[in-house]
Amino acid sequence: MPSRALAVIGVVLASAALARADDDAPPDPPPPPRVPLGDRPGGMPGAGGPPGYNATWYPNQPVGGQPADLGFVRQGLNAGFPVWKSDGDMVLTTVGVRHTLFFTDAVLPDTGRPFPEQLWNLNLGLSYMHRFENGWTGMLMTGVGSPSDKPFHSVHEVNPSVGAMLRVPVRDGRDAWQFMLMYMPGGAINFPLPLASYAWNPTDTFRMNLGLPLSLDWRPTDDLQLTASYVPLLNVNARLTYRLAPGWWAFGGYEYLNESYLLADRPDNRDRFFVLEQRVVGGLRRQVGRAGTVDVTGGYSFGRRYGEGRSQWGALRDEVNVDPGPFVGLAAGLRF
Numbered sequence: 001m002p003s004r005a006l007a008v009i010g011v012v013l014a015s016a017a018l019a020r021a022d023d024d025a026p027p028d029p030p031p032p033p034r035v036p037l038g039d040r041p042g043g044m045p046g047a048g049g050p051p052g053y054n055a056t057w058y059p060n061q062p063v064g065g066q067p068a069d070l071g072f073v074r075q076g077l078n079a080g081f082p083v084w085k086s087d088g089d090m091v092l093t094t095v096g097v098r099h100t101l102f103f104t105d106a107v108l109p110d111t112g113r114p115f116p117e118q119l120w121n122l123n124l125g126l127s128y129m130h131r132f133e134n135g136w137t138g139m140l141m142t143g144v145g146s147p148s149d150k151p152f153h154s155v156h157e158v159n160p161s162v163g164a165m166l167r168v169p170v171r172d173g174r175d176a177w178q179f180m181l182m183y184m185p186g187g188a189i190n191f192p193l194p195l196a197s198y199a200w201n202p203t204d205t206f207r208m209n210l211g212l213p214l215s216l217d218w219r220p221t222d223d224l225q226l227t228a229s230y231v232p233l234l235n236v237n238a239r240l241t242y243r244l245a246p247g248w249w250a251f252g253g254y255e256y257l258n259e260s261y262l263l264a265d266r267p268d269n270r271d272r273f274f275v276l277e278q279r280v281v282g283g284l285r286r287q288v289g290r291a292g293t294v295d296v297t298g299g300y301s302f303g304r305r306y307g308e309g310r311s312q313w314g315a316l317r318d319e320v321n322v323d324p325g326p327f328v329g330l331a332a333g334l335r336f
Contacts, residue, residue: 051079052333058301063106064321070104070115088131094143096123108308108318111267115306115320116149119261119275123147125161135173139165141182150264157262159184167199174201178209193232252282258312266308274312278303279327288332295331300324 053076060071080094098121106115123145131137141163148157163182170176180195197211209215215229223243230236239253259275266273283297302324307316 051081052331053077054295054329054331054333056297056327056329058327059325060103061323061325063104064323065109066106066320068104068106070102070106070320070322072100072102072104074098074100090129092127092129094123094125094127096121098122106320108320110318113265113318116261116263116273119147119149119273120151121145121147121259121261122151135169137167141165147259147261148264149261153264156269157264159262175199178211247287249285250283251285253280255279255281260312263308270310271308271317272310273308274306274316276303276305276312277301283329291334293331293333293335295329295333297329297331299327301327 055076056074058072058074060069062068063070076096076098078094078096080092082090082092084091100119102115102117102119104115107113108115123143125141125143127139127141129137129139141161143161145159145161146152146157147159150157152158161182161184163180165178165180168177168179176199178195178197178199181192182195183192195212197209197213200208200210205219207217209229213229213231216227218226220226225241226239227241228238235258236256237253238255239251241249241251243249255278257275257277257279261273261275263271263273279299279301281297281299283295283299286294288294304322304324305316305319306322307319309316
């Protein structure tokens, strides 16, 4: 869940946390596989992925316009737990470490600097949740991280974050309005971002978050589930999951992922190093015990590019494009 995993996708997780605070029903069985938060760019302060470990290998692929290849191994470790709980109040802490080790002789073409040998994303978050007497639920979040090739090299590689969220139940608590404000100066979106959505739950098999973030969770049958989400600006996930047998799921889908880092040798401290990627993914999930899951994944990555600039949607300097290619991954996690 590093700071890159601490980007905007954390909004979805915070929404789920507040929803659970209003729901005393027994937990559902382990959900179908979703995009690991570790594959996201910084997100909602204090929000992280479920406890677990994941690793992904991308074999070498040619780099456009250079006599070089690029491959990497990415690993992530997440943990989160409550540190204090009382009637209507809870304090949670999250910690995440993510590391990407590159194998390449590529250079950043405009400045001639070597392509980073590795990228780290370290993050620590703290959240306070309070349930008001009128049934509303609020959350305050803060975090500090260092998404960089040299974490905590200087104050310029430190990325603080703050956020707040309010959930207002309606329709006897079945639906809810959700209001959020988040700010992460070094994240993929580096300005204060207000978000508002309506959590619509017309049936037990159909849930939709209308607004931003936008998400869909639909179970047309007991064995089939469709999930999709969009979080500004370039986080897109769509996945179809089918239960093969008790404790076994197969899944496939599309993802548009992005990350941002603060390189220690960047010429302008306002610049960030962006990682943009699209991929199709498929795999199997196995339930282990009551709370454990193991995922084996594979897929095809395309549209992969790296570059430096002040925003991910503008022209990037030192842009490096990598040819499409396959990847494989393994993840193990816990759900309580």
